[in-house]
Amino acid sequence: MNTILVATDFSADARHAARRAAQLARAPGAAHVVLLHVPPALPFDVELDLRANAAVERALEALAAELHAESGTAFEPRLAGGPVVPTIAGEAAACDLVVLGARGVNPLRDLAIGSSAERLVRTAPCPVLIVKAAPKGAYERVLVPMDFSPDSRAALALAARLAPRAGLTLAHAYDLPFEGKLGIAGASPEDIERYRRQASEQAERMMDEATAAAGLAPERLVRVLDRAYPPKLIQDTARALRAELIAIGKHGGSMLEDLLLGSVTLHTLAAAECDVLVVPSRRQA
Numbered sequence: 001m002n003t004i005l006v007a008t009d010f011s012a013d014a015r016h017a018a019r020r021a022a023q024l025a026r027a028p029g030a031a032h033v034v035l036l037h038v039p040p041a042l043p044f045d046v047e048l049d050l051r052a053n054a055a056v057e058r059a060l061e062a063l064a065a066e067l068h069a070e071s072g073t074a075f076e077p078r079l080a081g082g083p084v085v086p087t088i089a090g091e092a093a094a095c096d097l098v099v100l101g102a103r104g105v106n107p108l109r110d111l112a113i114g115s116s117a118e119r120l121v122r123t124a125p126c127p128v129l130i131v132k133a134a135p136k137g138a139y140e141r142v143l144v145p146m147d148f149s150p151d152s153r154a155a156l157a158l159a160a161r162l163a164p165r166a167g168l169t170l171a172h173a174y175d176l177p178f179e180g181k182l183g184i185a186g187a188s189p190e191d192i193e194r195y196r197r198q199a200s201e202q203a204e205r206m207m208d209e210a211t212a213a214a215g216l217a218p219e220r221l222v223r224v225l226d227r228a229y230p231p232k233l234i235q236d237t238a239r240a241l242r243a244e245l246i247a248i249g250k251h252g253g254s255m256l257e258d259l260l261l262g263s264v265t266l267h268t269l270a271a272a273e274c275d276v277l278v279v280p281s282r283r284q285a
Contacts, residue, residue, distance in 0.1 A: 001031035001162075005095040007120075010039050011057065013101025017131040019064075020098060020275070021099040023164060035064050035075040037089055037241050038084045051080065052110070085116055089123040102132045105260060116271060121250070127158060127279045130269065133244075134136050139163035139275075143243040145234050145264070146172045148206045150281035157214050158279050159247035164237035166245075169222040171209070171237045173230040174203040182216025200225060231267040247277040 008014040008019045013185045018035065025031045039056050055081050064075040080087050092098045102117055142163050144156045159168060203225050211221060224237050238246055246264050269276050 001025070001027075001096045003095040003097075004031045004033045005092055005098045006033060006035050006209045007059075007100040008063065009100065010037070010063065011028075011101060011103070013103045013131065016134045017101040017129075018067050018075070019071065020129070020131045020135045022067060022073035022075075023135055024097075024099075025073045026071075027162070027164065027236045029095070033073055033075050034078050034091070035060065035067070036080060036088065038080050038082065038087045042085075042131075051061075051230065056176040059061070085119045085123065089119055089125070092124045092126050095126055097127050097129060098127045099131060102130050118266070121265075121269065121278045125280075127277060129277070130276045132275050139166045139245045140244050141169070141241050142166045142245045143169045143171060143234070143241055144245060144247045145230065145240050145249075145268070146170050146207065146210060147230070147249070147264075148172075149211060149249055149251065151251050151279060153210055153213065153249075154248040154281040155249045156210060156216075156278065158216060159277065160216055162247075162277070163245065165280055166222055167222065168216065169224060169237065169241050170207060171224040171233055172207060172235040173205050173226060173228045174199050175227060193245075196227065200205070219280075231271070232266045234264070234268055235271055236259070238272060244272050245275045245277060246272050247279060250278050250280040 001024065004013075004021050004025055006018045008018060020031050025033050033103045037056060037060050039053060055075070060079060060094055062076040066073050066078040067073070070174055078091075080091060081120070082090075088098065088100075098120065100117060100120065100184065103115070105161075117128075121130070139162070144159050145153070146152045146156065156168075156170070159166075172278065207223055207225065211218075237243075246268060250265060264285050265278060
């Protein structure tokens with residue numbers, strides 16, 4: 001992490017995000033932290049707009065100073081103009097991580113048109129951390145859903161770096177392709193059970209390969225493999241673990257997942273009670 005971008009609208013959730021960014025910046029190889037605000041334009045009165053921006057700039061500088069005094073982490077206040085989400089995404093092009101709160105100052109509007117957090121996750125070129133709770137220290141319990149796509153492997157690697165002392169629980173929901181048709185085709189219950197066992201063993205081998213490639217110590221890891229609906233497995237495991245962070249790939253392994261945000265990722269972003277880190281496997285143009 002060279003640069004962390006924190007988007008703020010001065011809401012309570014945005015302050016939680018800034019505090020989490022400060023905690024992450026204290027890790028080895030401390031990052032430069034930018035505190036960004038994108039004010040709405042006032043379309044009818046240029047002079048009033050200029051006065052409002054001057055007042056917002058002073059408030060942003062005061063917030064940066066307050067956060068510095070509180071955390072010991074220096075924040076660079078930055079004011080930028082333009083449409084909020086595209087402007088933040090543009091600023092993110094030069095950053096390694098974007099951090100923002102799950103809800104802004106207008107949650108009813110977000111519900112109507114899709115949250116700013118979700119829209120930013122779709123367009124940001126780098127990983128995005130959505131902060132849903134006030135930080136109480138470094139992450140200790142992290143859940144990483146794995147489908148073995150490049151993005152999920154990138155999520156595992158970044159989670160291990162951002163939370164170097166945390167325990168990592170890796171969860172994978174496997175299935176048996178065309179299981180419903182096996183019985184129709186004349187497969188016996190014993191055959192179907194054997195195929196299920198083979199699917200489980202293949203998932204275990206792929207989990208071993210992914211963790212070895214990430215260079216993670218086995219004692220740091222807990223693995224959860226189950227025949228289950230992936231979003232349900234993620235939510236059930238997160239609750240049982242009392243996870244503080246879910247680190248998930250931006251896209252899954254299918255073409256449809258690549259065209260969309262990723263249905264499992266989108267479900268997790270909406271339903272998770274803890275912070276969510278969404279990671280692409282490579283920086284997007």
